[in-house]
């Protein structure tokens with residue numbers, strides 16, 4: 158058989174049937190559900206008198222709308238509360254493999270809890286009504302974000318109508334420098350290929366620098382594949398993957414584990430497999446990254462400067478830069494290190510796992526929040542991450558530094574709950590989108606790694622974290 | 627989706643061009659977690675004297691007596707006569723949801739906005755396009771006759787007037803098949819339910835650990 162890419166293996170093992178125009182019915186193994194994009198899908202199912210095809214595929218949680226403090230007081234915003242209660246009722250009515258409701262001690266961001274419970278396994282197809290479902294591709298599974306009508310389609314049929322993507326390999330070789338993380342790697346990739354660079358592709362991340370990443374780091378990279386325009390990101394299975402999964406609640410055990418591992422070991426691109434496009438980067442050249450604009454591709458190294466639109470020959474790009482600088486309140490050529498920070502957000506499905514919190518704590522230990530910084534939020538990705546961090550004493554480091562240690566959830570990643578920026582505030586954020594108004598109307602988001610966010614919190618401006626560690 | 631074959635019903639004439647989806651269902655109702663229940667707020671600003679909010683009991687709200695749907699003679703209408711470019715503006719699927727929830731099954735007009743037109747078929751609503759002169763003629767007949775009814779016979783693609791005269795109309799063959807059979811994407815996929823079940827059984831045998 159001709160050598161195959163990982164994507165082709167995952168695709169062909171899930172095709173139920175294919176139409177002459179190339180549209181295929183793809184079988185879905187895991188369906189992750191949260192409160193915002195599921196109510197109309199369940200409603201549609203009920204109106205049509207249908208039942209979910211396989212409730213054992215569903216893992217659900219409430220994360221987008223939930224508050225991150227005063228959990229004892231419940232959800233104050235009535236519309237948010239209604240969405241969360243609707244999810245409770247739908248799961249009660251139809252069932253699920255597992256549900257982590259608001260205030261459950263294992264509740265958390267849907268893309269954090271799937272892997273942490275072993276509900277995301279290599280070789281699966283995983284869908285969720287959320288674009289950052291690409292995160293799960295770190296486990297060599299085919300993971301897509303889908304819309305509400307597709308959520309209903311998957312509930313009712315266990316399938317999704319899809320056309321095959323093109324394949325791209327992004328190979329990062331060499332070693333990341335000290336203080337440079339997976340987040341910097343993926344921001345540098347997006348800076349290189351642009352936010353539309355991966356449109357129409359499934360991106361496989363490979364090379365020695367990707368192999369050297371932990372599962373947390375690989376999830377951070379795949380999480381932002383969508384920000385590079387790709388609906389799916391992938392990393393091949395290796396010992397790191399298997400070590401992470403072993404012993405997790407929904408991972409197989411005993412003989413079944415051996416059987417699974419034998420198959421999972423085949424989940425990599427074959428020697429000589431052809432990709433439609435290959436991009437290579439040298440890890441040793443990557444600096445800690447900071448975005449200066451309103452799109453993740455508007456990014457530079459911490460030692461760089463905000464660009465000067467006058468130097469941009471392409472008129473469309475020039476006006477894009479001008480608009481972004483105006484929104485961000487930044488003058489051309491400002492050194493990144495001179496941009497002051499008003500708030501810091503450490504959290505989101507990109508960077509709220511235990512390793513991210515450890516990275517931040519290493520920088521913060523023995524230091525405290527700069528007086529000019531109004532607030533630093535540390536929001537763990539799940540209840541389990543929170544407990545682990547507390548067991549390691551990380552929360553004490555944050556609290557001693559004047560940071561706020563919160564309950565898990567999406568929080569200020571999208572500001573659907575009460576956590577948000579005021580107009581004009583600059584935020585060092587470990588999340589994934591710096592769009593206008595994303596973290597609050599008029600808020601100005603700069604995407605960074607957890608270590609860089611911590612550095613900004615203690616110095617009050619963007620600072621090269623390598624100077625602090 | 628409820629199939630559409632033969633619809634016989636009261637006709638209501640909405641004599642305005644460029645009715646946009648925000649008029650069909652105003653934005654405050656998009657916060658809803660449902661796709662049903664929009665009927666009472668269909669054309670909310672035209673229909674009621676006060677400002678509507680989600681979750682309100684609409685039965686006690688003061689009505690604008692002039693608005694066509696508030697006139698007793700059009701109560702229970704299933705067919706809506708429209709003018710040019712109906713359904714323009716925001717792509718919200720709530721617009722066809724609201725029309726269908728109110729009880730409309732068929733729209734007749736000279737033209738529709740593209741996205742709205744597509745959304746109608748996904749939600750069991752038949753938007754019929756007729757030449758402007760024929761639409762004009764139907765508006766006149768409908769306004770002149772209390773209790774004016776039409777028969778829309780989708781399988782043979784004909785509108786029957788009370789005097790027995792017939793008006794033919796066009797509809798895309800695939801969309802017609804879906805409406806007549808009440809199929810949506812899900813319905814179509816479920817035609818392959820046996821294949822899905824067979825695939826699932828094979829997968830369960832080969833990879834039992836995905837089905838724990």
Ligand code: SF4
Pocket residue numbers: 220221266267268287289505506507566567570571588589
């Ligand atoms: S953390 Fe942010 S990006 Fe991730 S699922 Fe929540 S809202 Fe979406």
